[in-house]
Amino acid sequence: MNYVLKKEVFSKFVNSVLKEKGIDFIAPVKSEQNDIIKFQKLISFSDLCLDKNAYYPLKEWFFKKNEVLFEFKGDKITIPEKKPKPKIFFGVRRCDLNSINRQDVAFSEGCWDPYYFLEREASTLIGYHCFEKEDNYCFCGSVGLEDHYDLMFYDRGDYFLVEIGSKKGAWFLKQRIRFFKKTTERLSARKKVIKNANRLQKKNIAPFYDHKNWKKGVDLCLGCTSCNTLCPSCYCFEFKDKVNISNLKNGKRIREWSACQLKDFSEVAGNHIFRSDREHRFKHRIYHQLQYFNEKHGKHLCSGCGRCIRGCPTRIDFVGILNNMKTKKPNVKKPKK
Numbered sequence: 001m002n003y004v005l006k007k008e009v010f011s012k013f014v015n016s017v018l019k020e021k022g023i024d025f026i027a028p029v030k031s032e033q034n035d036i037i038k039f040q041k042l043i044s045f046s047d048l049c050l051d052k053n054a055y056y057p058l059k060e061w062f063f064k065k066n067e068v069l070f071e072f073k074g075d076k077i078t079i080p081e082k083k084p085k086p087k088i089f090f091g092v093r094r095c096d097l098n099s100i101n102r103q104d105v106a107f108s109e110g111c112w113d114p115y116y117f118l119e120r121e122a123s124t125l126i127g128y129h130c131f132e133k134e135d136n137y138c139f140c141g142s143v144g145l146e147d148h149y150d151l152m153f154y155d156r157g158d159y160f161l162v163e164i165g166s167k168k169g170a171w172f173l174k175q176r177i178r179f180f181k182k183t184t185e186r187l188s189a190r191k192k193v194i195k196n197a198n199r200l201q202k203k204n205i206a207p208f209y210d211h212k213n214w215k216k217g218v219d220l221c222l223g224c225t226s227c228n229t230l231c232p233s234c235y236c237f238e239f240k241d242k243v244n245i246s247n248l249k250n251g252k253r254i255r256e257w258s259a260c261q262l263k264d265f266s267e268v269a270g271n272h273i274f275r276s277d278r279e280h281r282f283k284h285r286i287y288h289q290l291q292y293f294n295e296k297h298g299k300h301l302c303s304g305c306g307r308c309i310r311g312c313p314t315r316i317d318f319v320g321i322l323n324n325m326k327t328k329k330p331n332v333k334k335p336k337k
């Protein structure tokens with residue numbers, strides 16, 4: 001069953017959730033200083049900005065930039081008690097919903113990460129569908145996005161059509177049912193297509209690893225890691241032990257974001273660096289996003305949000321670079337007549 005939320009009651013709906021005690025409402029908000037849109041705790045309905053997707057991804061709400069895993073005093077280890085506040089994330093685009101799903105996969109692979117999943121379990125994800133690409137950097141239509149949401153809002157002019165995607169979403173809606181009305185309206189898969197977002201032409205990039213055109217991107221890459229930081233799917237991290245300098249037996253272990261574009265990211269004991277040259281680091285990120293993860297999990301890590309191109313200081317468009325790569329035609333000799 002789908003529901004309708006009329007725009008005339010939309011502000012009342014948001015304001016009523018904002019007044020609820022014990023939950024935070026996180027939504028895209030535009031900065032007054034630099035016009036950049038970021039997910040943050042919404043204070044007032046007038047701050048909500050659904051014009052464009054957020055420049056920064058949502059991932060830091062679940063996969064913290066910097067997190068204390070445990071503290072140690074000699075042999076004694078203490079794990080900080082975490083009780084995340086329930087959070088409603090509103091206005092999450094289809095690309096970002098898929099990226100959260102890929103991080104769910106990454107943080108449950110092999111072992112279940114309690115630090116990440118405590119935050120995820122406390123979250124309700126309410127999507128906001130794009131019907132058209134936001135700008136020329138988007139290519140979400142090329143990477144096979146799936147449905148991953150608790151609720152999904154589709155803007156239909158003077159109302160939102162609301163789809164339920166999970167029990168959590170159904171429960172959230174039921175608690176606020178006074179704002180919604182049942183409807184038999186359905187959107188077909190064709191009507192949900194995000195227009196003009198099918199920019200990446202290659203479905204299999206494996207044959208292009210040694211292509212000479214990668215140089216066009218590699219020569220411009222500064223190794224700044226903005227692409228990793230802005231990517232909603234990237235999940236590399238490293239551990240650091242911060243010890244008390246006056247008593248080296250006491251300290252804490254911290255997990256921090258890291259980046260495959262850093263030379264020392266692949267450094268191991270004995271000073272061996274697995275990806276010591278920039279070309280391998282540059283290609284590794286793209287191949288992890290568009291090939292390796294897919295080989296392992298049957299879906300792309302990349303959600304085609306375009307942030308890594310939009311936010312790259314030298315605007316390296318790896319999609320355009322890939323599109324312009326041609327495979328060599330096999331040298332088949334024609335049989336003599």
Ligand code: SF4
Pocket residue numbers: 220221222223224225226227228261308311312313314315316
């Ligand atoms: S953002 Fe651009 S310049 Fe910076 S590391 Fe990534 S590809 Fe290189």
Ligand code: SF4
Pocket residue numbers: 099227230231232233234289301302303304305306307308309
């Ligand atoms: S690799 Fe780039 S386009 Fe793909 S999800 Fe990450 S930031 Fe978005």
